[in-house]
Amino acid sequence: MPANSVIPPSAMNPTAGLRRDTEVSFPDGNAIVIAGDTLFQVYNGMLARHCPALAAQVHASAEFISGCPVVRVTDTPYDIRQILRVDNPTRPSADLQPFSVLAAWVRVGTKYDMGKLVDHAIGQLQSLFPASLDEWDDRDGPEARHGFAGANAIEALNLFQATKRFEMVPAAVYRCCQLDPAVVRHGTTRADGTPERISRENIDLVARAKERLKEHGARMIEACEEEFEQSGSCSYRWGFPDGCAEVISHLGYTKENGKEAWRDGDPLDAHFLEYIDEQEDGEDYESREDFADCTGACSKCIEEMHEQLGDMRVVVWNDLPAIAGVDQEIGDWSRGV
């Protein structure tokens, strides 16, 4: 045989160079899905039940290996493994799945029309990328539950834009703004090593968003200096001629205790809110002499500062859809919550 007519090995052996999946495959499976370098052998009936769109491709295939119809997909082996792993797409145990699995379910599930699986995964991801400030402040639990790391925001932003989950884009952009700019520029990798980069357009979007968040932060710092004042019903007025004025002035002008994060582009950082709450003296003084031990402000003044700061944070939160460039797409952003 002349050298230039050598038959490529893949034509002689269609499984050459492929590794057989051992996690979600069955040796007696009657359908083959090939993703990247991995061959999955599954049951056609199961595929038809969980993933009819993929089953239809298998059904229409003209390629066979060992008598099984074959479909070659462009998804990564990791992503395909995640959807083949789902026993029952109506009740997957999404609650404790890592972010990477939830992302795969949304990415591949959207592509293959697995509506229930996608809805379930989105339900979990919403706790990481919420549309209300209360949920945002409560994100520590979901982050731990889903093993979420900051750089995952890159994958999330791509995912939500590609699948048109616009209500989750603002929190994804906000999270991207908290990353090292080098990570935003050069991207990261998914759980399976697939490079994940955001577009030039998104890099610019994140840079602009970060500037606007810094502006919000600077405005909040200024507002604390100018607007914090003691409550009209300050409880310590009878003890001190100036009531809580000194403590409030200190809180207004301090540059620390969380305010640094605002200036750096994280105006929703709640540490300063917690710090304010900690400055409540909480004692019920009965005599003027007792006030010598007073180290904080009365509950009325603390409450008023807490509310003022809460209002400032709501202004930022309500601006997020516009900052993320999706205000036209989002109808029901939880304004004022």
Ligand SMILES: [Zn+2]
């Ligand atoms: Zn007071």
